[in-house]
Amino acid sequence: MEKIDLLVSAPHFFTMKGDGVGYCPNSAMAVDRGKILAIGPREEILNLYRANRTIDAEGQAVLPGFIDAHMHMTLCGLRGLAQDTGYWMMYGLAPFSHQMDEATGIMGAQLAVAEAVRAGTTTFGEFGRRPDLLIPFFEKVGVRTQITVTIREAVDRIYNPGELYEFDPARGERMLDACLDIFTRFNGAAEGRITVLFGPQGPDFVSRELLLRIQELARERKAKIHMHTQQGDRETAQMMMRYDKRPIAWLDEINYLDENLIAVHLTDADDHEAQLVARRGAAMTLCSGSIGIIDGVVPPAKAFQEAGGMVALGSDQAPGNNNHNMINEMKLTALFNKIRYQDPEVMPAWRVLRMATIEGARALGLDKRIGSLEADKQADFILVDLRRPSLAPIYTEPMRNIVPNLVYSGRGDEVSLVVVDGRIIYENGRLIHLDESEVVSAVQAAAERLGPKAAEEFWEVNGTNARFMKEGKL
Numbered sequence: 001m002e003k004i005d006l007l008v009s010a011p012h013f014f015t016m017k018g019d020g021v022g023y024c025p026n027s028a029m030a031v032d033r034g035k036i037l038a039i040g041p042r043e044e045i046l047n048l049y050r051a052n053r054t055i056d057a058e059g060q061a062v063l064p065g066f067i068d069a070h071m072h073m074t075l076c077g078l079r080g081l082a083q084d085t086g087y088w089m090m091y092g093l094a095p096f097s098h099q100m101d102e103a104t105g106i107m108g109a110q111l112a113v114a115e116a117v118r119a120g121t122t123t124f125g126e127f128g129r130r131p132d133l134l135i136p137f138f139e140k141v142g143v144r145t146q147i148t149v150t151i152r153e154a155v156d157r158i159y160n161p162g163e164l165y166e167f168d169p170a171r172g173e174r175m176l177d178a179c180l181d182i183f184t185r186f187n188g189a190a191e192g193r194i195t196v197l198f199g200p201q202g203p204d205f206v207s208r209e210l211l212l213r214i215q216e217l218a219r220e221r222k223a224k225i226h227m228h229t230q231q232g233d234r235e236t237a238q239m240m241m242r243y244d245k246r247p248i249a250w251l252d253e254i255n256y257l258d259e260n261l262i263a264v265h266l267t268d269a270d271d272h273e274a275q276l277v278a279r280r281g282a283a284m285t286l287c288s289g290s291i292g293i294i295d296g297v298v299p300p301a302k303a304f305q306e307a308g309g310m311v312a313l314g315s316d317q318a319p320g321n322n323n324h325n326m327i328n329e330m331k332l333t334a335l336f337n338k339i340r341y342q343d344p345e346v347m348p349a350w351r352v353l354r355m356a357t358i359e360g361a362r363a364l365g366l367d368k369r370i371g372s373l374e375a376d377k378q379a380d381f382i383l384v385d386l387r388r389p390s391l392a393p394i395y396t397e398p399m400r401n402i403v404p405n406l407v408y409s410g411r412g413d414e415v416s417l418v419v420v421d422g423r424i425i426y427e428n429g430r431l432i433h434l435d436e437s438e439v440v441s442a443v444q445a446a447a448e449r450l451g452p453k454a455a456e457e458f459w460e461v462n463g464t465n466a467r468f469m470k471e472g473k474l
């Protein structure tokens, strides 16, 4: 009998193999040196292997860990400060983001990871200027990360409506250099748990010349480009002013829509534009909660999928979405699209679960390693306790309700175990390598310092929430 690291047996496995959720009852999975060795009928697997640790997950389901494809985790310390407002970035976020420092960002990211791991996220797609600063923490906690380094040529300042962004080519060069440096140092690090992408902030923030250089350098390195694309009427207005073209038409003209691009949001894209992006082979990241709250828009992911495109899900950031919980993201994606198309058959539970797992992995180019439970893939998986009141009762024969229960009724606290690369990182209600109470206290202390500093600008901007507070409504 072969001796291995870990054996997991459970009454329900959702492997994501095939076109659906790949349901396998009464199965077991053998894990060794970070990888899935075999998965199959319970007795067969248990007869083949002996393990250092055997988990008999009675009453539980095994699923691939969730992939959160687009996050700005460093903003988590600003949770709940910028919702329910128009001009979110200026009226909601700006008074607070102006007071953010590096230390508060790092603490915020720790809070986001603690929150997300508890709800089953194993892969974190952080997008930011210095995501490398978070790497020691990611390595300590043991999560998988795909970081994107922001490259921006537009000068940071307040622009009036109708004013074209001012480009500073030297700034663009510096940020590209930083991206290349981070790529060289960290892509493939931590036994492959870290991948690095190139992140032009958007076609409105970077000149044509620099965008094309980024494309060439990314291609040479076989890295993807992760870019906010047609993320709002603000971007469309900039592109119309500068090039007299809408963003997607312009990006197509410069051959930017290809299999190397992950297009985030498509907030202001119509169905035809989304389908063009998909037909060119690019992938999409959909942030349903964030774009719903910030813009009141449901992006055209359904049209994108109908054109053959792969769509990943992202939680974006806490001052917009308010949380980093992929179960919530799956539910909102299913609900918002049913409402948008006035059709209950749009985005069924099994489909959004695929978007949080295998379809997301394909969108990000990670599907050779993760996204489904199959031999030779990395052992990134979660256990979900189906005996919790929010998921009970379950039906398995002859009909099945586990996936709809998880998507529409789950809260995240039903996740009982989280494993990345075969290593347990969350069990018995706690993260193994992180003192959560310390993190929460540190972020609370930072919030108490930041709030008073942001007050003057907050009252001066006088956004919706400032008015609600003055009126005693909030």
Ligand SMILES: [Zn+2]
Pocket: 070, 071, 072, 127, 228, 264, 316
């Ligand atoms: Zn973003």
